[in-house]
Amino acid sequence: MLVYNSQSHRKQELEPIEPGKIRMYVCGPTVYDQIHIGNARTFLSFDVIRRYLMFKGYEVTFAQNLTDVDDKIINRANEQGRTASEVAEEFSDKFIEQMHRFGILDPDIRPRATREIEAMQQMIVSLIEQGNAYAVPSGDVYFSVRSDHAYGVLSGRDLDQLRAGERVEVNDEKRDPFDFALWKAAKPGEPSWPSPWGEGRPGWHTECCAMIHRYLGTPIDIHGGGADLIFPHHENETAQAMCAWHAPLANVWMHTGMLQLNNDKMSKSQGNFYTLKEVLDNYSANAVRILMLQTHYRAPLDFSFDRLDGAVSTLERLTSCVKNLRWAAEAAPADGNLTDEDRALGAAIDSAHGEFVASMDDDFNTAGGLAAIFGLVTASNKYLSDAAGSIETAVTLRAADALMELCGVLGIDLSKEVAGSELPAELVTLAAERASYAGTDPEEAAEALLEARQAARAAKDWGTADAIRDGIAALGLVVEDTAAGARLRRTKD
Ligand code: AMP
Numbered sequence: 001m002l003v004y005n006s007q008s009h010r011k012q013e014l015e016p017i018e019p020g021k022i023r024m025y026v027c028g029p030t031v032y033d034q035i036h037i038g039n040a041r042t043f044l045s046f047d048v049i050r051r052y053l054m055f056k057g058y059e060v061t062f063a064q065n066l067t068d069v070d071d072k073i074i075n076r077a078n079e080q081g082r083t084a085s086e087v088a089e090e091f092s093d094k095f096i097e098q099m100h101r102f103g104i105l106d107p108d109i110r111p112r113a114t115r116e117i118e119a120m121q122q123m124i125v126s127l128i129e130q131g132n133a134y135a136v137p138s139g140d141v142y143f144s145v146r147s148d149h150a151y152g153v154l155s156g157r158d159l160d161q162l163r164a165g166e167r168v169e170v171n172d173e174k175r176d177p178f179d180f181a182l183w184k185a186a187k188p189g190e191p192s193w194p195s196p197w198g199e200g201r202p203g204w205h206t207e208c209c210a211m212i213h214r215y216l217g218t219p220i221d222i223h224g225g226g227a228d229l230i231f232p233h234h235e236n237e238t239a240q241a242m243c244a245w246h247a248p249l250a251n252v253w254m255h256t257g258m259l260q261l262n263n264d265k266m267s268k269s270q271g272n273f274y275t276l277k278e279v280l281d282n283y284s285a286n287a288v289r290i291l292m293l294q295t296h297y298r299a300p301l302d303f304s305f306d307r308l309d310g311a312v313s314t315l316e317r318l319t320s321c322v323k324n325l326r327w328a329a330e331a332a333p334a335d336g337n338l339t340d341e342d343r344a345l346g347a348a349i350d351s352a353h354g355e356f357v358a359s360m361d362d363d364f365n366t367a368g369g370l371a372a373i374f375g376l377v378t379a380s381n382k383y384l385s386d387a388a389g390s391i392e393t394a395v396t397l398r399a400a401d402a403l404m405e406l407c408g409v410l411g412i413d414l415s416k417e418v419a420g421s422e423l424p425a426e427l428v429t430l431a432a433e434r435a436s437y438a439g440t441d442p443e444e445a446a447e448a449l450l451e452a453r454q455a456a457r458a459a460k461d462w463g464t465a466d467a468i469r470d471g472i473a474a475l476g477l478v479v480e481d482t483a484a485g486a487r488l489r490r491t492k493d
């Protein structure tokens with residue numbers, strides 16, 4: 001399968017370091033607030049990448065950090081009169097909670113910066129010993145970008161051009177303006193740890209590198225994050241790894257495009273954001289996933305609530321198709337003779353599978369994967385209408401299962417959405433009315449409903465027919481479709 005490597009700027013064959021295994025790392029959030037849906041897009045993209053690699057049979061080890069010490073956390077804590085660790089703990093928990101709501105699989109390893117101080121200090125010591133880092137009188141330790149001849153390779157930047165073009169923090173103690181802090185001397189009231197350079201805390205770029213080395217070993221197969229992390233964060237990570245351990249940090253670097261609102265990158269600092277929580281409070285995780293996966297992970301994604309409403313309808317098309325397939329299969333009499341329609345549906349299942357895999361094998365083209373799924377939805381709906389009256393159970397169930405399975409690979413979990421259809425209110429009333437004037441015998445009521453169901457089936461209104469069957473079930477009866485027609489049976493017979 002082909003994967004786009006941001007470092008080589010091209011798609012390349014995925015060649016795991018250890019056959020059959022993938023070790024991957026995705027930079028996690030800085031936990032000072034609820035994450036926004038831009039952050040969520042990046043985490044979702046890598047969730048789908050991970051799920052697809054697992055679907056392909058790889059044993060995937062996935063690590064993601066929590067940056068739980070940082071200026072933003074300290075500032076938030078000061079604003080609120082709390083400790084930095086209280087703020088970090090609250091938003092670590094909230095981040096994990098929202099990831100679960102969004103259906104994102106837990107990482108196998110979730111290291112936290114504040115618990116990895118020793119590993120980071122070891123790395124810094126080694127960088128100083130090898131001449132790639134230096135401590136200054138204030139107690140900061142800097143990485144010397146000039147000591148690394150490969151600096152700039154990942155992001156394709158040249159230090160001299162950078163110097164002319166970009167603004168950097170001015171600091172007299174740095175030997176080069178692009179030198180970055182591996183260790184920051186503590187300011188009064190900040191969280192800090194003892195170190196050979198005095199009390200202080202790690203720099204942001206240091207944690208991922210030390211964690212990857214400790215938990216996964218370098219190089220790893222895939223390192224990911226949003227495209228805004230390529231420079232300086234990932235450039236700095238890879239520079240540290242190369243200098244400390246003389247091996248690249250990762251074989252493949254993968255970066256997601258930015259989620260935008262009115263053509264602007266969604267970001268906390270610009271104030272143009274929606275939190276994942278507020279979106280999931282109002283929309284199902286599956287609908288948000290469909291919206292996001294309609295765009296390739298590397299392309300910018302324009303978010304709007306209109307598009308999200310569109311994704312809700314798309315999801316409804318999918319779930320009603322699965323429900324109708326299941327219901328039709330359940331209602332179908334056993335037969336065994338395959339018709340042309342049955343064979344066509346069988347072929348559509350196979351080609352949906354093939355198209356799904358071909359798309360996803362091409363650098364995780366989820367839009368193509370969804371198109372394959374919806375191709376099968378169209379074929380299934382056509383089958384349900386063409387073959388009404390001669391539905392073949394096995395192929396119909398296989399179509400429903402294929403839709404569930406392919407959606408599952410994208411993390412779209414349809415199991416809840418298709419479990420038990422919602423009974424329209426008027427049918428509940430009707431069933432209750434019938435049951436009440438039928439006295440203690442609900443069978444008469446059910447008979448009346450059975451007629452309504454037959455009429456719905458004849459009109460190919462599978463949704464209503466399905467709902468009526470549930471109404472009958474609510475009366476303690478099940479419908480059995482036999483060669484001689486539909487009949488009722490008590491549930492507890
Ligand atoms: P942060 O907590 O700012 O480090 O962000 C966590 C992750 O979200 C990083 O991988 C960022 O690259 C990513 N990210 C931030 N903003 C966006 C956005 N608008 N669209 C997609 N990913 C983003």
Ligand code: ZN
Nearest residue numbers: 027208233237
């Ligand atoms: Zn990182």
